[in-house]
Amino acid sequence: MASAQVLCCHFDCRGVQVAPIVSFPVWNSLTTPKNPTLRFVNSTLMQADMIHTSQNKIPHVLTVAGSDSGAGAGIQADLKACAARRVYCSTVITAVTAQNTVGVQGVDIVPEDFVAEQLKSVLSDMHVDVVKTGMLPSLNIVKVLCGSLRKFPVKALVVDPVMISTSGDVLSGPSVLTGFREELLPMADIVTPNIKEASVLIGDVPLKSVSDMRTAAKLIHDLGPRNVLVKGGDLPNSSEAIDVFFDGEEFYELCSSRVNTRNTHGTGCTLASCIAAELAKGSSMLSAVKIAKHFIETALDYSRDLIIGNGAQGPFDHFLALKNINQHSCGQNRFHPNNLLLYAVTDSAMNRRWGRSIAEAVKAAVEGGATIVQLREKDAETRDFLDAAKVCLEICRSHGVPLLINDRIDVALACDADGVHIGQSDMPTNLARTLLGPEKIIGVSCKTPDQAQQAWIDGADYIGCGGVYPTNTKSNNRTIGLEGLKEVCQTSKLPVVAIGGIGLSNARTVMEIGEPNLKGVAVVSALFDRECVLTETRNLHAVIS
Ligand SMILES: Cc1ncc(COP(=O)(O)OP(=O)(O)O)c(N)n1
Ligand SMILES: Cc1nc(C(=O)O)sc1CCOP(=O)(O)O
Numbered sequence: 153m154a155s156a157q158v159l160c161c162h163f164d165c166r167g168v169q170v171a172p173i174v175s176f177p178v179w180n181s182l183t184t185p186k187n188p189t190l191r192f193v194n195s196t197l198m199q200a201d202m203i204h205t206s207q208n209k210i211p212h213v214l215t216v217a218g219s220d221s222g223a224g225a226g227i228q229a230d231l232k233a234c235a236a237r238r239v240y241c242s243t244v245i246t247a248v249t250a251q252n253t254v255g256v257q258g259v260d261i262v263p264e265d266f267v268a269e270q271l272k273s274v275l276s277d278m279h280v281d282v283v284k285t286g287m288l289p290s291l292n293i294v295k296v297l298c299g300s301l302r303k304f305p306v307k308a309l310v311v312d313p314v315m316i317s318t319s320g321d322v323l324s325g326p327s328v329l330t331g332f333r334e335e336l337l338p339m340a341d342i343v344t345p346n347i348k349e350a351s352v353l354i355g356d357v358p359l360k361s362v363s364d365m366r367t368a369a370k371l372i373h374d375l376g377p378r379n380v381l382v383k384g385g386d387l388p389n390s391s392e393a394i395d396v397f398f399d400g401e402e403f404y405e406l407c408s409s410r411v412n413t414r415n416t417h418g419t420g421c422t423l424a425s426c427i428a429a430e431l432a433k434g435s436s437m438l439s440a441v442k443i444a445k446h447f448i449e450t451a452l453d454y455s456r457d458l459i460i461g462n463g464a465q466g467p468f469d470h471f472l473a474l475k476n477i478n479q480h481s482c483g484q485n486r487f488h489p490n491n492l493l494l495y496a497v498t499d500s501a502m503n504r505r506w507g508r509s510i511a512e513a514v515k516a517a518v519e520g521g522a523t524i525v526q527l528r529e530k531d532a533e534t535r536d537f538l539d540a541a542k543v544c545l546e547i548c549r550s551h552g553v554p555l556l557i558n559d560r561i562d563v564a565l566a567c568d569a570d571g572v573h574i575g576q577s578d579m580p581t582n583l584a585r586t587l588l589g590p591e592k593i594i595g596v597s598c599k600t601p602d603q604a605q606q607a608w609i610d611g612a613d614y615i616g617c618g619g620v621y622p623t624n625t626k627s628n629n630r631t632i633g634l635e636g637l638k639e640v641c642q643t644s645k646l647p648v649v650a651i652g653g654i655g656l657s658n659a660r661t662v663m664e665i666g667e668p669n670l671k672g673v674a675v676v677s678a679l680f681d682r683e684c685v686l687t688e689t690r691n692l693h694a695v696i697s
């Protein structure tokens with residue numbers, strides 16, 4: 153059975169196998185270290201494994217590491233990394249640290265018997281693909297772990313040889329080093345030391361260059377792990393983060409630009425967890441390392457300006473979601489039905505005709521009192537649309553006005569707009585909601601009560617209802633009149649904005665139909681097919697307020 157665990161297959165989200173099983177040479181069958189011939193299997197074993205894995209196949213990483221109360225590193229980083237990479241993560245806690253962005257204030261080591269009990273609980277019950285280790289604070293804990301792995305072999309072992317924290321605190325002493333060298337590393341599929349740890353592993357030889365890192369990688373490989381990644385992030389005087397990967401035969405220099413940020417606490421744990429996650433999904437070792445490195449670079453870039461804690465090294469955001477938290481998710485631009493009061497919808501042809509850019513038009517509209525803006529740029533190239541959207545987003549955010557994108561969910565996602573407006577022939581609303589997540593605003597065009605009901609079921613935030621009057625802006629648009637608008641408002645559970653042929657002369661009439669969920673008017677030509685957008689918006693605002 154041990155050899156069956158070298159199999160690699162791909163499964164879709166329901167656990168159904170979607171690609172053929174292939175034998176996968178980098179897995180280490182822990183019972184047969186360094187015997188490459190046993191890493192391939194015969195077809196009988198493949199089928200047995202397929203039956204087993206296709207039933208319960210969720211890629212699963214077990215992390216054996218210490219808890220970081222600040223949640224930047226350790227178990228907490230591992231959980232976040234695995235969640236971000238979409239694999240299940242179970243945890244065996246080896247130590248509890250009192251830690252923050254300043255440093256490590258205390259360490260309480262979990263008794264080895266209880267580490268053993270946690271290991272047994274997880275490994276005897278769950279199908280673990282890959283074990284990843286972090287802080288192993290005593291020789292006995294290293295021994296307990298190695299014993300458990302011999303008893304419950306897994307597909308791969310990723311060892312992050314955590315010995316010194318990024319703040320310089322010692323997390324495991326010299327006896328652990330012996331355990332690493334003699335027992336753990338010979339079982340590892342990959343070990344991921346940073347410069348300091350690599351130096352300690354090879355007997356305190358300082359590493360000052362990429363060439364030194366190669367030498368260290370070779371020496372560490374001689375200790376038994378199948379692959380070595382020496383991380384060069386701490387190498388001085390380099391504009392790039394260069395890591396040296398050695399698979400026993402070839403060296404690879406993996407370069408990424410150094411992200412200028414204080415928020416690097418937990419990068420080592422995260423990198424090792426990402427490697428483990430990708431291995432659990434079936435990647436080869438080199439591509440797992442590349443994916444992990446790219447993930448870290450992206451997360452650091454997204455998190456470069458986060459401020460968490462007062463110390464020298466802050467945590468980063470694994471989910472790439474905290475960057476705009478102040479402007480967006482914390483409330484400033486969250487949707488409120490009153491946002492619909494004066495809804496400005498752009499039109500690139502009109503703005504071109506009047507010699508202004510989209511951004512100039514949007515700036516004038518929000519300064520004139522528009523309460524929400526939709527970019528409806530039917531003939532724009534994707535890249536131009538995206539560039540314009542980014543500029544408009546800054547303008548709108550600085551005024552606390554939500555910015556929506558017409559039709560183009562991809563553009564909305566790419567520029568992190570506040571939401572989208574979609575019609576009956578655009579992306580189905582429920583799929584748009586899945587793609588955009590619960591926070592983004594989704595508006596849907598509806599001409600009938602049934603459409604309004606469906607929009608509500610599918611997770612829309614508001615409906616646009618029209619054409620109330622005939623319009624030249626949208627061709628072949630059916631006019632439903634004030635009666636049609638009333639009918640939709642009376643059945644809609646969502647707030648409604650009226651659209652179509654609305655301007656200074658009739659906006660008040662529309663607002664006075666007396667339906668409480670009619671919250672405003674959406675206007676294109678009455679604002680943008682005019683010489684002065686600012687004046688027109690102000691005048692319209694005065695009429696409906
Ligand atoms: C607020 C508002 N209501 C309706 C529409 C029309 O959307 P749709 O039916 O998808 O037609 P296009 O605008 O894509 O031509 C809208 N854009 N805004
Ligand atoms: C984009 C759009 N949607 C409509 C609908 O009925 O759903 S009417 C319309 C055009 C509205 O432009 P104007 O304000 O210039 O009449």
Ligand SMILES: [Mg+2]
Nearest residue numbers: 559574575578
């Ligand atoms: Mg549309």
